[in-house]
Amino acid sequence: MFTTEFLDVPALRAVQGRVRLPGSKSISNRVLLLAALSEGATRVRGLLDSDDTRVMLQALAQMGCGVRRADGRADEVLIEGLGGRAPASPTRLFLGNAGTAMRPLTAALALLGGEHELSGVARMHERPIGDLVAALRRLGCRIEELGQPGFPPLRIAEAAGVPPLALDAPVRVRGDVSSQFLTALLLALPLAAREREVTVQVEGELISRPYIHITLALLERFGVAVQRQGWERFVIPEGSRYQSPGEVLVEADASSASYFIAAGALSAPEGGEGLVIEGLGLDAVQGDIRFVEAARLMGADVQGGSGWLRARRGAWPLKAVDLDCNHIPDAAMTLAMMALYADGPSTLRNIASWRVKETDRIAAMTAELRKLGAAVEEGADFIRITPPALAGGWRAASICTYDDHRMAMCASLAAFNPAALPVRVQDPKCVAKTFPDYFETLFAAARPARAVPVICIDGPTASGKGTLAAALAARLGWHYLDSGALYRATALAARQAGVALDDEAALARLAAALPLRFEAGRVWLDGRDVSEALRSEQTGMDASALAPLPAVRAALLNLQRGMARLPGLVADGRDMGTVVFADAPLKVFLTASAETRAERRYKQLAAKGISANIARLRDDLQARDARDASRAAAPLKAAQDALALDNSCLSIEQSVQQVLDWWQDRQPF
Numbered sequence: 264m265f266t267t268e269f270l271d272v273p274a275l276r277a278v279q280g281r282v283r284l285p286g287s288k289s290i291s292n293r294v295l296l297l298a299a300l301s302e303g304a305t306r307v308r309g310l311l312d313s314d315d316t317r318v319m320l321q322a323l324a325q326m327g328c329g330v331r332r333a334d335g336r337a338d339e340v341l342i343e344g345l346g347g348r349a350p351a352s353p354t355r356l357f358l359g360n361a362g363t364a365m366r367p368l369t370a371a372l373a374l375l376g377g378e379h380e381l382s383g384v385a386r387m388h389e390r391p392i393g394d395l396v397a398a399l400r401r402l403g404c405r406i407e408e409l410g411q412p413g414f415p416p417l418r419i420a421e422a423a424g425v426p427p428l429a430l431d432a433p434v435r436v437r438g439d440v441s442s443q444f445l446t447a448l449l450l451a452l453p454l455a456a457r458e459r460e461v462t463v464q465v466e467g468e469l470i471s472r473p474y475i476h477i478t479l480a481l482l483e484r485f486g487v488a489v490q491r492q493g494w495e496r497f498v499i500p501e502g503s504r505y506q507s508p509g510e511v512l513v514e515a516d517a518s519s520a521s522y523f524i525a526a527g528a529l530s531a532p533e534g535g536e537g538l539v540i541e542g543l544g545l546d547a548v549q550g551d552i553r554f555v556e557a558a559r560l561m562g563a564d565v566q567g568g569s570g571w572l573r574a575r576r577g578a579w580p581l582k583a584v585d586l587d588c589n590h591i592p593d594a595a596m597t598l599a600m601m602a603l604y605a606d607g608p609s610t611l612r613n614i615a616s617w618r619v620k621e622t623d624r625i626a627a628m629t630a631e632l633r634k635l636g637a638a639v640e641e642g643a644d645f646i647r648i649t650p651p652a653l654a655g656g657w658r659a660a661s662i663c664t665y666d667d668h669r670m671a672m673c674a675s676l677a678a679f680n681p682a683a684l685p686v687r688v689q690d691p692k693c694v695a696k697t698f699p700d701y702f703e704t705l706f707a708a709a710r711p712a713r714a715v716p717v718i719c720i721d722g723p724t725a726s727g728k729g730t731l732a733a734a735l736a737a738r739l740g741w742h743y744l745d746s747g748a749l750y751r752a753t754a755l756a757a758r759q760a761g762v763a764l765d766d767e768a769a770l771a772r773l774a775a776a777l778p779l780r781f782e783a784g785r786v787w788l789d790g791r792d793v794s795e796a797l798r799s800e801q802t803g804m805d806a807s808a809l810a811p812l813p814a815v816r817a818a819l820l821n822l823q824r825g826m827a828r829l830p831g832l833v834a835d836g837r838d839m840g841t842v843v844f845a846d847a848p849l850k851v852f853l854t855a856s857a858e859t860r861a862e863r864r865y866k867q868l869a870a871k872g873i874s875a876n877i878a879r880l881r882d883d884l885q886a887r888d889a890r891d892a893s894r895a896a897a898p899l900k901a902a903q904d905a906l907a908l909d910n911s912c913l914s915i916e917q918s919v920q921q922v923l924d925w926w927q928d929r930q931p932f
């Protein structure tokens with residue numbers, strides 16, 4: 264996940280290959296509960312790993328279900344169901360802010376019996392549950408509100424067993440406040456339908472029907488076929504009992520898929536196959552799958568089968584639309600981004616609910632799309648978007664995201680603009696709500712419109728290149744290449760293999776096939792952690808000795824260039840700006856006086872408990888600089904267009920800020 268202040272998304276040309284998206288939250292928690300109530304064990308695959316599913320798993324374990332995570336996989340779990348057994352009692356269940364856990368667990372535990380206390384975070388205690396509690400009380404269940412009437416925390420007080428239930432009349436529940444109350448009853452009432460049919464009657468117009476559709480489809484997977492009469496009456500047949508289907512694959516989240524469908528439709532056609540989205544198909548049970556129809560209306564070429572979708576460019580430019588989006592309010596935001604690439608103004612109607620989501624999404628979208636060069640008109644429940652005039656009308660923009668995950672994901676779609684302008688996304692970490700690795704997933708599939716941006720930091724030893732480069736990479740959310748580590752690793756591998764430091768051909772062979780892995784700040788050579796050995800003065804000297812050999816440098820060249828991946832790279836070394844990334848948009852030549860550098864190295868060694876002599880260190884580093892600077896192949900020198908930075912009198916933060924300022928000066932926003 265990107266936790267940086269902002270993320271600059273370079274202009275993108277295409278998306279290709281395959282992406283796998285996180286599981287749907289609504290389906291994940293429903294499936295977990297159904298598995299817990301069933302006879303037999305259920306393997307749940309493709310599970311969303313998030314706060315809300317974690318609290319559900321924890322609660323099920325406390326209730327006495329078997330909960331076993333698959334080894335090393337956050338998205339797979341094995342649930343051993345209660346299958347008619349009474350739950351463990353008493354329990355105290357903490358359910359965070361997960362409405363998808365609080366509501367159905369309340370209903371299920373009220374029908375399972377026992378003594379249970381259900382609570383959550385403060386915000387959870389402000390989210391209504393009164394209608395559900397009332398419906399369960401009318402049935403005869405014993406539930407107490409422990410705080411405010413109508414809100415959690417709750418206590419189910421059935422230590423003596425479930426009281427006789429009033430099932431002769433239909434169970435009534437309101438449908439116009441939240442469909443989650445109906446879902447909770449539909450998930451729980453099959454527990455009471457072994458010997459008799461149970462009817463649920465909805466009062467008021469039922470909202471969010473696609474979610475009820477998901478509930479019914481999943482009940483069927485677990486062996487309970489509810490008869491639906493319109494959207495008012497639901498009949499659970501006599502003899503119903505939950506039976507594990509053995510294995511359930513949770514569908515990928517359909518709203519998350521909308522960004523990748525859109526990206527496929529915006530992608531330059533040389534992408535060929537387009538983008539394949541795994542884990543979700545045209546037969547998906549989630550309401551937002553109907554985004555596919557809307558995307559097709561705009562000209563997207565979307566194919567699919569069971570468990571997969573493929574999106575690529577169809578009509579181009581996209582076709583402007585005038586659409587009622589009431590059935591896909593979340594995914595409709597993605598249509599607003601696609602409208603930027605249409606052949607005329609598009610209108611998205613019946614989206615009043617946008618105003619009361621994470622932020623006022625109509626106002627937010629209007630403000631941000633205008634920054635990109637679109638003309639936007641907003642109304643109480645619609646938005647009309649006139650795209651920027653061809654390439655010339657687009658503006659590079661810094662997009663505010665309003666702590667709204669969907670605004671951030673949408674913003675990335677502006678990066679396909681024909682003017683090849685980058686897009687700045689403020690506060691990218693807000694995607695954590697549903698898709699923490701959204702940007703990583705996008706970047707893995709995306710092809711940049713231009714060379715991936717690289718910042719080069721070259722300079723003599725101990726000038727602070729590594730420190731500066733790593734800090735810049737962290738601030739920008741970019742990758743970091745410590746090119747010296749490659750020369751050092753070659754030197755280390757040579758010593759281990761007994762290869763002489765002047766055997767150019769053998770060294771080049773070693774360099775070309777270095778079994779090197781960078782992981783979590785450590786460096787592994789052939790499965791061994793060499794982070795310490797790599798930094799030793801001896802290894803540095805050895806690296807400097809083999810670095811002049813042209814065949815070694817050539818062998819390492821492609822490896823280094825391959826590190827330039829989206830969204831950007833900060834590379835430090837000796838020849839980053841002169842040879843390896845000669846076209847880089849920002850090059851810094853970092854220096855400090857020999858005294859300062861010797862002192863820094865001395866302190867660095869002392870911190871590691873290694874004693875050293877400052878005067879000798881200074882002589883050594885000057886000798887190394889001389890050798891690095893005087894060699895024929897890619898000598899240490901400033902690139903012609905490099906900016907010089909002498910940091911003898913600067914703190915690390917001052918150096919970092921200076922380079923960030925230089926970088927910002929080159930940005931269009």
Ligand SMILES: Nc1ncnc2c1ncn2[C@@H]1O[C@H](COP(=O)(O)OP(=O)(O)O)[C@@H](O)[C@H]1O
Binds near residue numbers: 723913
């Ligand atoms: N601007 C600076 N001011 C003070 N100390 C610095 C500065 N930059 C780096 N250092 C320190 O100098 C030492 C050497 O830095 P390092 O990044 O390893 O250099 P290089 O990669 O150029 O060999 C480190 O201990 C680092 O903390």
Ligand SMILES: Nc1ccn([C@H]2C[C@H](O)[C@@H](COP(=O)(O)OP(=O)(O)O)O2)c(=O)n1
Binds near residue numbers: 803810838
């Ligand atoms: N791009 C590079 C990086 C390092 N080298 C060589 C020359 C250096 O003396 C050694 C070690 O580099 P490294 O950057 O790790 O060394 P310092 O941390 O600056 O002491 O490798 C090089 O020739 N080209």
